[in-house]
Amino acid sequence: MAEPLLVNPDRQFIQDVLRNGAEDVKKCYQCATCTSACPLSTEEYGFPRKQMLLAQWGLKDQLLEDPSPWLCFYCGDCSKRCPRKANPGETMMALRRYLTSQYDWTGLSRLMYRSAFWELGILAVVAGVIVALFTLPHNFGFGLLDRSGPAALSTVMLDRFAPVGIVDWGDKILALLLGFLLLSNAARMFLKLTRGRNIPAHLYINEFHRLVVQGLTQKRWNACASNETVKNWLRHVFLVSGYATMFILVVLFLPWFQVENSSIHWTSFLGYYATAVLLATTAWILFDRIRKNTEMHRFSHFSDWLFPILLFLAAFTGILLHILRVLNQPMPTYVIYVVHLAIVVPMLVVEVPFGKWGHLLYRPLAIYVAAVRSKARELAAQTEGVAVASEAVASS
Amino acid sequence: MDKKLGAYICGGCSIAESIDVDALVQIARTEYKVPVCRTHPFLCGPEGLATIRGDLANHAVDALVLAACSPRAKTDAFVFDPSVVLERVNLREQVVWSHKQRDEDTQMLAEDALRMSLAKVGKVEPLEPAPGEISTTVLIVGGGLTGLTAAAEAAEAGYDAVLVEKEERLGGHLADVRRVPPVRAPFTAARSSDLPQRIERVTENPNVNVFTSTNIVRTQGQPGMFDVTLQTGDERSTHRVGAIVAATGWKPYDTAKLGYLGYGLSPNVVTNLEFEKIAAAERWTRPSDGKPLSRVLFIQCAGSRDPNHLPYCSTICCTEALKQVQYLHESCPETEVYVVYRDMVTPGLYERYYRTVQDHPAAFFVKGDVSQVRRDSTGDVRVTLDHTLFGETAELVVDLVVLATGMVPNSTDGQVLNLPQEASSAQAASQVAEAEKKNGTSGAHDATGILNLAYRQGLELPLLRDGFPDSNFVCFPYETLRTGIYAAGAARAPMDAASAEEDARGAVMKAIQCIEFARRGQAVHPRAGDMSYPSFFLQRCTQCKRCTVECPFGALDEDEKGTPKLNPNRCRRCGICMGACPERIISFKNYSVEIIASIIKAVEVPEEDEEKPRILLFMCENDAYPALDAAGLARLQYDPAVRVIPVRCLGSVNVVWIADALSRGIDGVMLLGCKHGDDYQCHFAKGSELATRRLENVKETLSRLQLEPERIEVGQVAMEDYTKLPAMIDGFMARIREIGPNPYKGF
Ligand code: SF4
Ligand code: SF4
Numbered sequence A: 001m002a003e004p005l006l007v008n009p010d011r012q013f014i015q016d017v018l019r020n021g022a023e024d025v026k027k028c029y030q031c032a033t034c035t036s037a038c039p040l041s042t043e044e045y046g047f048p049r050k051q052m053l054l055a056q057w058g059l060k061d062q063l064l065e066d067p068s069p070w071l072c073f074y075c076g077d078c079s080k081r082c083p084r085k086a087n088p089g090e091t092m093m094a095l096r097r098y099l100t101s102q103y104d105w106t107g108l109s110r111l112m113y114r115s116a117f118w119e120l121g122i123l124a125v126v127a128g129v130i131v132a133l134f135t136l137p138h139n140f141g142f143g144l145l146d147r148s149g150p151a152a153l154s155t156v157m158l159d160r161f162a163p164v165g166i167v168d169w170g171d172k173i174l175a176l177l178l179g180f181l182l183l184s185n186a187a188r189m190f191l192k193l194t195r196g197r198n199i200p201a202h203l204y205i206n207e208f209h210r211l212v213v214q215g216l217t218q219k220r221w222n223a224c225a226s227n228e229t230v231k232n233w234l235r236h237v238f239l240v241s242g243y244a245t246m247f248i249l250v251v252l253f254l255p256w257f258q259v260e261n262s263s264i265h266w267t268s269f270l271g272y273y274a275t276a277v278l279l280a281t282t283a284w285i286l287f288d289r290i291r292k293n294t295e296m297h298r299f300s301h302f303s304d305w306l307f308p309i310l311l312f313l314a315a316f317t318g319i320l321l322h323i324l325r326v327l328n329q330p331m332p333t334y335v336i337y338v339v340h341l342a343i344v345v346p347m348l349v350v351e352v353p354f355g356k357w358g359h360l361l362y363r364p365l366a367i368y369v370a371a372v373r374s375k376a377r378e379l380a381a382q383t384e385g386v387a388v389a390s391e392a393v394a395s396s
Numbered sequence B: 001m002d003k004k005l006g007a008y009i010c011g012g013c014s015i016a017e018s019i020d021v022d023a024l025v026q027i028a029r030t031e032y033k034v035p036v037c038r039t040h041p042f043l044c045g046p047e048g049l050a051t052i053r054g055d056l057a058n059h060a061v062d063a064l065v066l067a068a069c070s071p072r073a074k075t076d077a078f079v080f081d082p083s084v085v086l087e088r089v090n091l092r093e094q095v096v097w098s099h100k101q102r103d104e105d106t107q108m109l110a111e112d113a114l115r116m117s118l119a120k121v122g123k124v125e126p127l128e129p130a131p132g133e134i135s136t137t138v139l140i141v142g143g144g145l146t147g148l149t150a151a152a153e154a155a156e157a158g159y160d161a162v163l164v165e166k167e168e169r170l171g172g173h174l175a176d177v178r179r180v181p182p183v184r185a186p187f188t189a190a191r192s193s194d195l196p197q198r199i200e201r202v203t204e205n206p207n208v209n210v211f212t213s214t215n216i217v218r219t220q221g222q223p224g225m226f227d228v229t230l231q232t233g234d235e236r237s238t239h240r241v242g243a244i245v246a247a248t249g250w251k252p253y254d255t256a257k258l259g260y261l262g263y264g265l266s267p268n269v270v271t272n273l274e275f276e277k278i279a280a281a282e283r284w285t286r287p288s289d290g291k292p293l294s295r296v297l298f299i300q301c302a303g304s305r306d307p308n309h310l311p312y313c314s315t316i317c318c319t320e321a322l323k324q325v326q327y328l329h330e331s332c333p334e335t336e337v338y339v340v341y342r343d344m345v346t347p348g349l350y351e352r353y354y355r356t357v358q359d360h361p362a363a364f365f366v367k368g369d370v371s372q373v374r375r376d377s378t379g380d381v382r383v384t385l386d387h388t389l390f391g392e393t394a395e396l397v398v399d400l401v402v403l404a405t406g407m408v409p410n411s412t413d414g415q416v417l418n419l420p421q422e423a424s425s426a427q428a429a430s431q432v433a434e435a436e437k438k439n440g441t442s443g444a445h446d447a448t449g450i451l452n453l454a455y456r457q458g459l460e461l462p463l464l465r466d467g468f469p470d471s472n473f474v475c476f477p478y479e480t481l482r483t484g485i486y487a488a489g490a491a492r493a494p495m496d497a498a499s500a501e502e503d504a505r506g507a508v509m510k511a512i513q514c515i516e517f518a519r520r521g522q523a524v525h526p527r528a529g530d531m532s533y534p535s536f537f538l539q540r541c542t543q544c545k546r547c548t549v550e551c552p553f554g555a556l557d558e559d560e561k562g563t564p565k566l567n568p569n570r571c572r573r574c575g576i577c578m579g580a581c582p583e584r585i586i587s588f589k590n591y592s593v594e595i596i597a598s599i600i601k602a603v604e605v606p607e608e609d610e611e612k613p614r615i616l617l618f619m620c621e622n623d624a625y626p627a628l629d630a631a632g633l634a635r636l637q638y639d640p641a642v643r644v645i646p647v648r649c650l651g652s653v654n655v656v657w658i659a660d661a662l663s664r665g666i667d668g669v670m671l672l673g674c675k676h677g678d679d680y681q682c683h684f685a686k687g688s689e690l691a692t693r694r695l696e697n698v699k700e701t702l703s704r705l706q707l708e709p710e711r712i713e714v715g716q717v718a719m720e721d722y723t724k725l726p727a728m729i730d731g732f733m734a735r736i737r738e739i740g741p742n743p744y745k746g747f
């Protein structure tokens, strides 16, 4: 028999989870109404009841090895039914925030989740760096503009301000850096979820499709029975499509996307789509959060506000930039260009590896590992069954 | 004295449309020679009642047979002087509403019903209350919270109270606790028990006579006339009281049986009562070595809710644990407090208290079963938990374990003495001596006699389910199997302080009720107000002692030879003794072997070739008979071959009636009574069970007489079963038809 679990509450952990938004976790009295209500919970992953208890008792190690928080899509059915108003859905959310900060090896994430001050501070620093990049060097940004003569002041000539080649390079470096950070965090998550579990390698391959499919569609979400689910899922799909369009345009097609003068290019139409989607969905999300009318948006952690606000501002300054450029307003175009980047870059730097956007990788990864773990367990049970049976045969 | 009978037949409520009322009048006039016989379309109306009253006033009649609705209906209209013998024929519910209109069989049923009542009323005699000088003092046994409340309530209601407490001080367990759980909004913090004020309320009341350090050495007599002998030190005093409230409280479950939870393993494993002392002394350290407490574990249900220990939930230990957890939160907020429970039982608004305590950062709750408790060399206690909600076996290492030991009623103390034994008045002296020995001269109460009843059936309250004396907790709380003695508080059922207070009030109400009924010579529930009581034709008594043994309420004592001696106020008038007596010498003025025999005789039994079988239904008046009324009310139909005889209790059915019926050619007999068993649905506790047992013997006799034992059946019905009754009756009819006619027909 396995060693009993030595229960040793980690009080700091409890504090952290509470601070991450699980303020009501202590109200739970383990009736499991939530688990019965949850459309995604399974016998093997009986969330969110069990996570409530683990969080109450500060059993951090158990939670770090648990993919359940990522299997929840926050439909809020559990919180609606909870007789103690313990908000299990919000606890799952808080656990995701907490886990995100634990996967991050730089420690920045922890600081950010713990205080709004740190999160805003880091955003401000990165924004400052961007502004500095455009103001301090002689041969880039306003420095370059000064030197390239009056033509660029009377008509939009973006190459005289932010040469697309340089920006494109910066772009790619940034993408690589963020990709590296995100992947390394995901690798840490993967290790935590699989360590010490004797999972046969072929299972990882057999189940790999889940990672891809879930990553692209998050279609598991639709298993939620809630009325709002379809709406939320569609909204999320749109948001992701807008975001992905923009991402591809910027990272892969910048030379075509960053149009030199006031002309309209084919990329503009993709940009319109992305902008419209982003503006609409983020505004909608913010509206819901302000009205608190859906379970999912009843509680808003500071970071929940920041993300749609930033995204909205990014899209807004993006389209503003486009309009100013098309209207051939050189100076306003340049200024807004800097403002736009001073929003987009910090947003990406902070949110992708350290913040909320990590879930775009963590969620599919958790679904994948959960499936692998189930299969491994089934397999172990089978072999054990066979062993027991053959033993029985041998002894008879 | 011959009665002047008056028969009144109502035509209302569709009676006149359904049966031939004039034929009934003919039967009364010709067969029974009833001098006054009237019909009225609406007997319960003012005009109908005026007719009856007029006849009574003119002395034209002095005994009434009212053929109308069920005797359970219109009881506010048909009220007459108690000296008037009143008999009601149930034409409405059990004849016209439950059978075909204008049908030969229905008509025969109505006619028989009238005949049976007319036969009965001729034999019934008017009732007179049992005489006696009644004391209105209430004796309260036990000076804990329940006893204190009961004494104060009785005195404030105008009844003198005598309060007896075996300890030196009043207050019981309440005196040992620092605080009690909250009972008022916002239910967040434990409160003071207000014990001094509660004691004052009693001691300041001139109508309460308080005896501390006192035992009861003997309780003799009956409701209204109990003589209770108290012993305080060397002094003895006798008090006459009218009723008794047994508020003897509880004691914790025997710790010797808690080894499985580590009790005795280490000084660091204590009970909740011991922890209360630790808290009172503010000793927040480990008993073994004085190390400050950093982790404390509360183990719930220590011995409770366990088939090997106490089968029931002790009700208070979860809330008590919450209170004690709160002590720790207040005095050492850093100490981690773990609670392992089976279910947290926090009745009512204690739920809020649970929430409050649970919310503390140092409070940890989990469901699980303790499978092992070990002590390690450092003094830590290691507790292994199985079936936890963590989903795996878990281990906790703690400084102190507090066991939530449950409640055991103190009434069990008397259990050893409770075996039926001969306790005649001649033995009284030796009984006192015996009680004295057990109680010791010091006055200490060493877990033996409490009431020391001078009753033939034993010294203490009989214990029923789980060792509690409550005799019908479903319908009649506080009742015990000893009339006039009411159990209250934790002696009755596990309960918290707030409920014990309520309980005290309830039990005092019952005691007062009992005294008032005794004053009027009337029975207490379930035949509240009944003035009949059994009388014994002792010349023919063979001293077989069946009555004295089988009376569920210990109403009968015995003399040296074993002759029964009735204590009328203890008697509930169930008639079980009458059913038991093989000599048939026990009878009530309005209910006797002879009366029922004449009712049976009044049933017309058609000849075999008429193919009209007859079955007799003896129906308990408490549930079965009302259920049959309810079936009629719902217009449910059943076979018209039945003839119903209401009985006080199935236990009162004397087997001679069955013999009478069968020898008259009646084809089958069915007995319908309350459910028996642990839920005490039988209003007379043991009646229906006894009847079932007696019938087994009768069936054997039947086989010897070449009669099919299947002609007799016993059934159990609760009130809510009324919809099933017609099917039960028809089923029995079908079986009887299959067996065929009774061969004794026409003999
Ligand atoms: S979170 Fe709510 S619903 Fe779920 S187990 Fe706890 S109290 Fe019950
Ligand atoms: S929010 Fe929805 S998906 Fe998440 S645990 Fe609750 S019910 Fe399940």
Ligand code: SF4
Pocket: B300, B301, B302, B304, B305, B312, B313, B314, B315, B316, B317, B318, B319, B342, B343, B344, B345, B404, B406
């Ligand atoms: S009150 Fe609680 S601890 Fe006591 S027996 Fe009931 S469930 Fe168990």
Ligand code: SF4
Pocket: B534, B550, B551, B552, B553, B554, B555, B556, B570, B571, B572, B573, B574, B575, B576, B577, B578
């Ligand atoms: S009538 Fe009932 S209570 Fe009274 S003496 Fe007989 S058996 Fe006992």
